[in-house]
Amino acid sequence: xxxxxxxxxxxxxxxxxxxxxxxxxxxxxxxxxxxxxxxxxxxxxxxxxxxxxxxxxxxxxxxxxxxxxxxxxxxxxxxxxxxxxxxxxxxxxxxxxxxxxxxxxxxxxxxxxxxxxxxxxxxxxxxxxxxxxxxxxxxxxxxxxxxxxxxxxxxxxxxxxxxxxxxxxxxxxxxxxxxxxxxxxxxxxxxxxxxxxxxxxxxxxxxxxxxxxxxxxxxxxxxxxxxxxxxxxxxxxxxxxxxxxxxxxxxxxxxxxxxxxxxxxxxxxxxxxxxxxxxxxxxxxxxxxxxxxxxxxxxxxxxxxxxxxxxxxxxxxxxxxxxxxxxxxxxxxxxxxxxxxxxxxxxxxxxxxxxxxxxxxxxxxxxxxxxxxxxxxxxxxxxxxxxxxxxxxxxxxxxx
Numbered sequence: 576x577x578x579x580x581x582x583x584x585x586x587x588x589x590x591x592x593x594x595x596x597x598x599x600x601x602x603x604x605x606x607x608x609x610x611x612x613x614x615x616x617x618x619x620x621x622x623x624x625x626x627x628x629x630x631x632x633x634x635x636x637x638x639x640x641x642x643x644x645x646x647x648x649x650x651x652x653x654x655x656x657x658x659x660x661x662x663x664x665x666x667x668x669x670x671x672x673x674x675x676x677x678x679x680x681x682x683x684x685x686x687x688x689x690x691x692x693x694x695x696x697x698x699x700x701x702x703x704x705x706x707x708x709x710x711x712x713x714x715x716x717x718x719x720x721x722x723x724x725x726x727x728x729x730x731x732x733x734x735x736x737x738x739x740x741x742x743x744x745x746x747x748x749x750x751x752x753x754x755x756x757x758x759x760x761x762x763x764x765x766x767x768x769x770x771x772x773x774x775x776x777x778x779x780x781x782x783x784x785x786x787x788x789x790x791x792x793x794x795x796x797x798x799x800x801x802x803x804x805x806x807x808x809x810x811x812x813x814x815x816x817x818x819x820x821x822x823x824x825x826x827x828x829x830x831x832x833x834x835x836x837x838x839x840x841x842x843x844x845x846x847x848x849x850x851x852x853x854x855x856x857x858x859x860x861x862x863x864x865x866x867x868x869x870x871x872x873x874x875x876x877x878x879x880x881x882x883x884x885x886x887x888x889x890x891x892x893x894x895x896x897x898x899x900x901x902x903x904x905x906x907x908x909x910x911x912x913x914x915x916x917x918x919x920x921x922x923x924x925x926x927x928x929x930x931x932x933x934x935x936x937x938x939x940x941x942x943x944x945x946x947x948x949x950x951x952x953x954x955x956x957x958x959x960x961x962x963x964x965x966x967x968x969x970x971x972x973x974x975x
Contacts, residue, residue, distance in 0.1 A: 604647055772808075886912050
């Protein structure tokens with residue numbers, strides 16, 4: 576399944592598998608291949624295997640042929656590539672004998688047999704292709720407009736170009752619905768397919784499906800699919816979404832403030848403070864654009880019991896600390912989304928806020944009242960959102 580839509584994904588390619596599979600559950604596969612136009616060299620196959628183990632297998636090409644052998648617990652998504660890092664393709668391995676034919680510098684045009692899941696993926700691609708082609712065309716048009724914007728200083732022309740860019744961007748947004756409809760239909764009609772959890776994961780990670788619909792669709796999947804690697808990731812996300820939805824009681828967390836080096840927990844605020852949890856990163860322009868507004872709220876209500884906990888998704892402390900200093904946001908708490916976030920999913924712990932709260936696109940803000948109830952959730956940054964946040968906070972302190 577190809578997705579040409581640009582979204583603010585944070586963890587789709589860094590999935591935190593929280594379970595362990597034993598070698599006894601794994602089954603062997605063989606992938607025999609030919610590569611047209613290349614007689615020698617090396618080729619790489621990457622995939623998840625048992626025990627959360629990421630495999631990066633490299634084999635030699637001899638007389639235009641190669642062979643991979645390994646073990647997987649069930650049909651799994653994989654990436655195959657050559658010496659050129661840009662020349663890669665996604666395939667779906669199955670515990671069986673498979674064949675693949677590649678063409679030098681054109682891996683995307685591969686032909687594969689022996690994998691039912693890969694065949695299903697190709698069929699889904701064909702259904703989505705007309706929409707993705709339309710989206711690709713619109714994207715190219717917008718890149719051309721951005722280039723023109725950078726080259727002109729005429730205000731009238733700039734205004735016209737910006738309007739056109741926004742119009743095209745809106746058209747691209749509208750194309751997401753038919754793509755989602757095709758994807759959801761596939762999920763519903765293929766409850767036993769190992770492609771289904773990948774498709775559903777993409778939809779739910781991008782929040783293109785409501786929580787109630789997600790639970791309903793997921794519960795109708797075959798139990799083997801629910802218990803697959805990506806099925807378990809969806810199950811975990813459902814729990815996180817329930818935990819961090821409006822009306823839920825905010826889960827506790829524990830982290831170290833990067834400025835004071837003191838522990839910060841939600842429980843230390845519960846019963847005493849109104850708390851705004853702000854998920855952000857130094858590289859997120861829209862996140863940092865919202866800081867002046869947060870400062871005004873903090874200065875107005877902090878003495879009355881208002882606290883801000885800024886949760887960073889930065890992977891380097893240097894960039895994180897530099898952004899805090901540049902924005903003069905040292906006045907509130909700053910913690911990481913996970914203490915060892917940069918080290919990968921294997922290092923996440925139950926105390927990390929990422930383990931208990933669903934966060935995908937940023938900026939993301941959660942407003943929690945003194946009783947620990949989440950009363951507001953906002954993704955993105957806009958004047959309308961700021962006004963709604965202002966109103967909710969004002970009402971909370973008006974009651975006290």
